[in-house]
Amino acid sequence: MSSYPRFSVSRRQLVRGLLATGAFGATSHLWTGCSSQTKAPGADNATPASSTASLVMGVIYVGPKDDYGWNQAHAEGAAGLSSLAGIKVVEEANVPETTAAAETMRSMIVQDGAQVLFPTSFGYFDPHILALAKEFPEVQFLHCGTLFEEGTHPTNVGSYFGFIDEAYYVAGIVAAHTSKTGKLGFVMAKPIPRIVRTLNSWMLGARSVNPDATTQLIITGAWTDPVKEAEAVNSMADQGVDVVTCNVDNAKVVMETAEKRGIFCSGNGVNQSAVAPKGYLTGAEWDWTGVYTSYAKLMQEGKTLMNQGIPHLYLGGLGDNFVKLSPYGAPVGEAAKADADRAKAGLIDGSLVVYQGEIKDNTGAVVIPAGTEYKPGHPELEKMDWLVAGVQGQITG
Amino acid sequence: MKLRWPMTLMPRWRSLLEQLLIPAGAVIVALLLFGGLCALEGHNPLAVYASIYRAAFGSWFAWQNTLVRSAPLMLSALCTVLPARLGLIVIGNEGALVLGGLLAAVTGLALAQVPSTLGLLAMALAGMATGGLWIMLIGALRHFRGVNETISSLLLNYVAIAFLNHMVEGPWRDPSSLNQPSTYPLPTALSLGSFPASRIHYGLLYGLLACAIAHVLIQRTTFGFAVRAVGGNRRAARMVGLSPGKLTLVICFLAGSCAGLAGMVEVAAVHGRANGTLHSNYGYASILVAFVAKQSPLAVVLVSMLLGGILASGSLLQRAHDMPDATVMVLQGLIFLVILYSESLYGQIPWFQEQRQAADDRAAIASTPTLPPTPQPSGELHL
Numbered sequence: 133m134s135s136y137p138r139f140s141v142s143r144r145q146l147v148r149g150l151l152a153t154g155a156f157g158a159t160s161h162l163w164t165g166c167s168s169q170t171k172a173p174g175a176d177n178a179t180p181a182s183s184t185a186s187l188v189m190g191v192i193y194v195g196p197k198d199d200y201g202w203n204q205a206h207a208e209g210a211a212g213l214s215s216l217a218g219i220k221v222v223e224e225a226n227v228p229e230t231t232a233a234a235e236t237m238r239s240m241i242v243q244d245g246a247q248v249l250f251p252t253s254f255g256y257f258d259p260h261i262l263a264l265a266k267e268f269p270e271v272q273f274l275h276c277g278t279l280f281e282e283g284t285h286p287t288n289v290g291s292y293f294g295f296i297d298e299a300y301y302v303a304g305i306v307a308a309h310t311s312k313t314g315k316l317g318f319v320m321a322k323p324i325p326r327i328v329r330t331l332n333s334w335m336l337g338a339r340s341v342n343p344d345a346t347t348q349l350i351i352t353g354a355w356t357d358p359v360k361e362a363e364a365v366n367s368m369a370d371q372g373v374d375v376v377t378c379n380v381d382n383a384k385v386v387m388e389t390a391e392k393r394g395i396f397c398s399g400n401g402v403n404q405s406a407v408a409p410k411g412y413l414t415g416a417e418w419d420w421t422g423v424y425t426s427y428a429k430l431m432q433e434g435k436t437l438m439n440q441g442i443p444h445l446y447l448g449g450l451g452d453n454f455v456k457l458s459p460y461g462a463p464v465g466e467a468a469k470a471d472a473d474r475a476k477a478g479l480i481d482g483s484l485v486v487y488q489g490e491i492k493d494n495t496g497a498v499v500i501p502a503g504t505e506y507k508p509g510h511p512e513l514e515k516m517d518w519l520v521a522g523v524q525g526q527i528t529g
Numbered sequence: 530m531k532l533r534w535p536m537t538l539m540p541r542w543r544s545l546l547e548q549l550l551i552p553a554g555a556v557i558v559a560l561l562l563f564g565g566l567c568a569l570e571g572h573n574p575l576a577v578y579a580s581i582y583r584a585a586f587g588s589w590f591a592w593q594n595t596l597v598r599s600a601p602l603m604l605s606a607l608c609t610v611l612p613a614r615l616g617l618i619v620i621g622n623e624g625a626l627v628l629g630g631l632l633a634a635v636t637g638l639a640l641a642q643v644p645s646t647l648g649l650l651a652m653a654l655a656g657m658a659t660g661g662l663w664i665m666l667i668g669a670l671r672h673f674r675g676v677n678e679t680i681s682s683l684l685l686n687y688v689a690i691a692f693l694n695h696m697v698e699g700p701w702r703d704p705s706s707l708n709q710p711s712t713y714p715l716p717t718a719l720s721l722g723s724f725p726a727s728r729i730h731y732g733l734l735y736g737l738l739a740c741a742i743a744h745v746l747i748q749r750t751t752f753g754f755a756v757r758a759v760g761g762n763r764r765a766a767r768m769v770g771l772s773p774g775k776l777t778l779v780i781c782f783l784a785g786s787c788a789g790l791a792g793m794v795e796v797a798a799v800h801g802r803a804n805g806t807l808h809s810n811y812g813y814a815s816i817l818v819a820f821v822a823k824q825s826p827l828a829v830v831l832v833s834m835l836l837g838g839i840l841a842s843g844s845l846l847q848r849a850h851d852m853p854d855a856t857v858m859v860l861q862g863l864i865f866l867v868i869l870y871s872e873s874l875y876g877q878i879p880w881f882q883e884q885r886q887a888a889d890d891r892a893a894i895a896s897t898p899t900l901p902p903t904p905q906p907s908g909e910l911h912l
Contacts, residue, residue: 222848224847224854229809235598236844239844243848257709258709324708324710
C-alpha cells in the first residue's frame with residue numbers, strides 16, 4: 133500500500149488508455165454515414181393526431197408564460213389564436229434552448245399533430261429548428277426573429293419580427309417631455325444589434341423634443357438578472373435619472389424598483405402599468421395577436437411557406453400592428469401626448485423615418501451621413517454596433 | 530421457509546432488496562403525493578400517471594426523449610460524485626462544463642482541416658483537460674490554502690460563465706452571429722453522430738462508459754481504495770502512507786474532465802458551436818443527480834434516466850393536461866425530497882434486517898460476543 137502514490141504509466145495502464153482511445157474513435161466516426169439517414173419520424177410511435185379540419189399550432193416559450201415580458205407577450209398572442217375557429221393551440225413553457233427544444237418540437241409534431249410551430253426564443257433557431265425542419269419538411273416552422281436567409285435555410289422555415297424600436301422612439305418622446313432633469317436611463321440585457329437599436333431609437337425620440345436629454349446606459353449581461361436590474365435602477369436614481377426604461381426579458385423588476393424610488397418608468401414587452409401605477413408613463417409593447425392571427429388566416433386559406441403563399445420574412449412596426457404603445461399614464465402631460473401622437477402617426481404613414489441622416493454616435497463620429505435614411509427593414513440597421521449621441525455608456529465588441 | 534439459501538447469501542439478498550425497494554417505494558410515495566396535488570387541481574391522477582409513463586418510458590419514441598435528456602447529466606454528475614468519495618463537496622459542474630465546451634469548440638475550429646476522428650479526439654481532450662484543470666484548481670485551493678471547495682467551486686461557476694460570455698461575445702465571436710453571439714460554426718465533419726436509427730447522440734455512450742469506468746476505478750482499483758480511505762478518514766489515511774494532496778488533485782482533475790467532456794458533447798453533438806446556451810443548467814441539475822444517487826457512479830445512470838424521464842413527461846403534462854410549466858418542478862422536487870428522506874429508513878425496517886442481524890450475531894459469537902456493532906465510515910473501510 134505504501135508503494136501506491138506513484139503516478140508512472142504501467143503497461144496495463146497503457147493498454148487501458150489505448151483501448152479507451154480506440155473506443156472513442158470507433159464511436160465518434162464510424163457510423164456517421166448511417167446517422168445522416170434518419171428514420172421516418174416517430175415511425176415507432178405512429179398515430180399522429182388525426183388531421184381533422186382543425187389546424188394544430190404549437191407555441192414554445194423559453195420561460196414562464198406570465199413573466200411580464202417576452203414570453204407573456206407571445207402567450208397573449210397565442211391566447212388570441214386559440215379563440216379562432218378551427219385552430220387548436222398546444223403550448224409548452226420553460227423549454228431551454230437545448231435538446232429539450234428539439235424534443236418538444238418533435239413531440240408536438242408527432243404526438244399532437246402540429247402542422248405549424250412558433251418557437252419563440254432566439255436560440256431555438258440554430259441548430260434546433262434548422263435540424264427539425266429538414267426532418268419534417270411538411271411542417272412549417274415560424275421563428276420569432278430575423279434569422280431566416282433565403283437560399284440557405286429550408287423553405288418550410290420563416291421568420292417574423294416587429295420593429296419595436298419605433299415604439300421606443302415614441303416612448304422616448306414621452307420620457308423626455310416628462311423628465312425634469314433631462315436624464316434618462318436604460319437597462320440593457322445584452323449589447324446585440326436588435327437591443328442596441330431600441331436604445332438608439334429611444335434616445336433619438338427623446339432628443340427630438342429635448343436636444344439636451346441624455347440616457348445613462350447600464351448593461352446587465354444577462355437576459356434575466358433581477359438583482360443587477362434593481363441595482364442598475366437604484367444607481368441611476370441616485371445619479372438624478374428620473375425616467376428609466378429597459379430591454380431585458382422581463383421588465384417587472386425595473387418597473388417595481390423605479391416605482392419604489394419614486395421615479396418614472398417606461399415599459400418593455402407587455403403593459404406593466406399594474407406594477408408601477410404611479411410612475412408608469414407608457415411602454416413599447418409587442419402585439420403578437422395580430423401577427424399570429426394573420427398567419428392562421430393565411431394558412432386556413434391553404435397558403436404555406438412552401439407554396440410561397442406566406443412570405444418567409446414577415447416584418448412590421450407600429451403601422452402593421454406588430455408593436456404598440458401602452459396607454460399613457462397619469463403623469464404624461466398634454467404636450468407630450470400631442471408630440472408622441474404626431475410621431476406615432478408619422479411612423480405609421482411612413483412620413484417619419486427614425487434613422488435619417490445626419491446621425492452621430494456618442495464619440496462624435498458620423499454614422500449615418502446627411503441625406504441617407506435607413507427605413508426599418510434596412511440591413512444596415514441589423515448590424516448596429518454604435519450608440520447614438522446622448523447615450524452615456526459604451527459597448528465593446 | 531423450506532427454501533434454504535447458503536448462509537452467506539441470505540443477508541445479502543435481504544440487503545439488496547432493501548437497496549432496491551426503498552428507492553422504488555420512495556418514488557411511489559412521491560407519485561402518490563403528486564397525484565393528490567393533481568386531484569386537488571382538478572386533474573384525474575390516473576390519467577396523469579398514464580401520461581407520465583407514456584411520455585417517459587412508454588415507447589421507443591419516449592425512451593429516446595428520456596435518454597437524450599439524461600445523457601449530459603451522467604457525465605456532469607460525475608464531477609460531484611468523484612470528489613465526494615474523497616470527502617469533498619464540489620459543485621463546480623456548470624463551470625467545468627461550459628469551459629470544456631468552449632475550449633472544445635475552439636480546438637475544433639483550429640483543427641478544421643485534420644481528419645474528423647482526430648479532430649473529435651482533440652476536441653474531447655481539450656474539453657476534458659480544460660474542465661479537469663478548472664476543478665483541479667478548486668482541489669489545489671482546498672489542499673494548499675484550505676479554501677472551502679464547495680464555496681469556491683460554486684463561485685468559480687460564475688467566473689466560468691462570465692468568461693464564456695466574454696469570449697463568445699468578444700474575441701472568439703463570429704462577426705456574422707449578430708443577435709446570437711457565437712463562435713464560428715464547426716465543420717459538419719466534426720459533429721458527433723447518433724446511434725443508428727435513433728436520435729440519441731454518442732454522448733450517452735460516453736456517459737455510460739464514464740460511469741462504468743468511475744465505478745471500477747472507485748470500487749476495484751488500489752487508486753479507488755486509496756480515495757475511499759482518504760474519504761473515510763484523512764488523518765488515518767495519511768498515517769498509512771497515502772498522500773491526500775495528490776489524490777485530491779487527481780480526483781478533482783478526473784471529476785472536472787467528465788464535466789468538460791459533457792461540454793464537448795453539447796458542442797459537438799448538439800450546438801455545433803459554442804455560445805451562451807452552453808450555460809443551460811445541466812451542471813446544476815447534475816448536482817441533484819449526484820446526491821440522489823448517493824454518490825455512486827452506477828446509480829448516477831439510473832437517476833439521470835429518472836430525471837430525464839421526469840423532464841420528458843413534464844412536456845406532455847403541459848401539452849395534454851394543460852398543467853402549468855412549474856408542474857414538472859413540483860414532481861421533481863417531491864421525488865427527490867422523498868428519496869432523500871427515505872435514506873433515513875435504511876437499517877430501520879426490521880424485515881430487511883432480521884437475517885443480517887442473525888448472521889452478524891453468529892459471526893460475532895464466533896469472535897467476541899459482547900462487541901457492539903461498530904459504525905462504519907462511508908467508504909466501508911476498516912483500518
